[in-house]
Amino acid sequence: MALPNKKSKTAVFLINLGTPDSPNTPDVRKYLRQFLMDRRVIDIPWLNRWLLINMIIAPFRAPKSAHEYKKLWTEQGSPLMFHGVAVKELLQQALGDEYKVVLGMRYQNPSIESAAKELEAKGYNKVIVVPLFPQYASASTGSAVEEALRVLGKWEITPHIEVISKFFDHPLFIKAFAEIGRKYLAERNWDHIIFSYHGIPERQIKKASIGDQCKLGTCCQVYGSRNEYCYRAQCYETTRLLVKELGLAEGSYSVSFQSRLGKTPWIKPYTDHNIEELGKAGKKSILFFSPSFIADCLETTVEGGEEYKLLFEEHGGKDWQLVESLNTNPTWVECLKDMVVSKS
Numbered sequence: 001m002a003l004p005n006k007k008s009k010t011a012v013f014l015i016n017l018g019t020p021d022s023p024n025t026p027d028v029r030k031y032l033r034q035f036l037m038d039r040r041v042i043d044i045p046w047l048n049r050w051l052l053i054n055m056i057i058a059p060f061r062a063p064k065s066a067h068e069y070k071k072l073w074t075e076q077g078s079p080l081m082f083h084g085v086a087v088k089e090l091l092q093q094a095l096g097d098e099y100k101v102v103l104g105m106r107y108q109n110p111s112i113e114s115a116a117k118e119l120e121a122k123g124y125n126k127v128i129v130v131p132l133f134p135q136y137a138s139a140s141t142g143s144a145v146e147e148a149l150r151v152l153g154k155w156e157i158t159p160h161i162e163v164i165s166k167f168f169d170h171p172l173f174i175k176a177f178a179e180i181g182r183k184y185l186a187e188r189n190w191d192h193i194i195f196s197y198h199g200i201p202e203r204q205i206k207k208a209s210i211g212d213q214c215k216l217g218t219c220c221q222v223y224g225s226r227n228e229y230c231y232r233a234q235c236y237e238t239t240r241l242l243v244k245e246l247g248l249a250e251g252s253y254s255v256s257f258q259s260r261l262g263k264t265p266w267i268k269p270y271t272d273h274n275i276e277e278l279g280k281a282g283k284k285s286i287l288f289f290s291p292s293f294i295a296d297c298l299e300t301t302v303e304g305g306e307e308y309k310l311l312f313e314e315h316g317g318k319d320w321q322l323v324e325s326l327n328t329n330p331t332w333v334e335c336l337k338d339m340v341v342s343k344s
């Protein structure tokens, strides 16, 4: 007997980081608690992490972050969420009926567990897991995949699983970001261009060094099989490809890492230091790319679009322009489709 049609469908499981349910302090606190209790995000012993979260993050950081989230929030909610839902729908249309696309968030809602339940109930037996992080890091992709495998592994009939663990060099990912950036490059000459990526603690780079130990220096500027999973090397490679695609001149741009938390060393150079130095060096206009995010979020709109703009102005800068994220860019949807089809 032939299987019902729906059984032959492939499920596409998009996973993003997640965002609070609302910008109010209790929801932001709940989000930060779940996010930062993840041993891949704050990779210190459990008790130390618990104390840090309950003694510092929950009482002090949560209200401050809620204040930032209020600046980000729109009538449609959090951009990370509404762009995610829109991209899920666009990808579903692009892939057609042979696929079922769902979206789960690593932290808060809709959870990976609830998205997986929807698939299990319908009997999907092949799942393509797509963490929406261009560059692999244990704290982002690694955590999303760990959670997806935990949840999918509990199914009565365990599905065939494919994982797309990185796409920092996918030609359509590069093309999509370049398309958005080109609008601003055509408008005027910029004194400098920054490619800023979410930072991670240096020790997390060391832990992910397989074979050659990353020296956190110029070694990351050449990407290859020896440093395939070095997050910093993937960021430099995304930059190299974007620079090539956009035809930027050497010396007109820099790479740096943003959003650091705590006192331990994070990967360098730091974006805030980079901006201060550029301002002091007399640069008056900066175009700011954030190619570690595929949708606008707190780290692009508020940190990249507002806080860094102020910092630049405080150090003598005049014009600051954030390049918005991929959001619902059609080339980005094509990129997702291409990655899914190649795993089908």
Ligand SMILES: C=CC1=C(C)c2cc3[nH]c(cc4nc(cc5[nH]c(cc1n2)c(C)c5CCC(=O)O)C(CCC(=O)O)=C4C)c(C)c3C=C
Binding pocket: 017, 018, 019, 020, 032, 041, 042, 061, 065, 078, 080, 133, 137, 139, 140, 198, 199, 200, 201, 259, 261, 292, 293, 296, 297, 298, 299
């Ligand atoms: C130790 C702390 C953190 C690590 C490591 C980290 C890695 C990491 N994060 C992203 C993507 C995003 N992070 C976002 C927000 C955010 N990140 C941290 C901490 C770490 N991230 C915090 C505490 C927060 C919350 C905001 C704040 O209080 O500052 C977001 C935005 C989410 C949103 O709701 O808009 C994204 C996206 C990646 C890709 C990554 C590793 C490479």
Ligand SMILES: [Fe+2]
Binding pocket: 198, 259
């Ligand atoms: Fe983060």
Ligand SMILES: [Fe+2]
Binding pocket: 214, 215, 216, 219, 220, 227, 230, 231, 232, 233
């Ligand atoms: Fe490296």
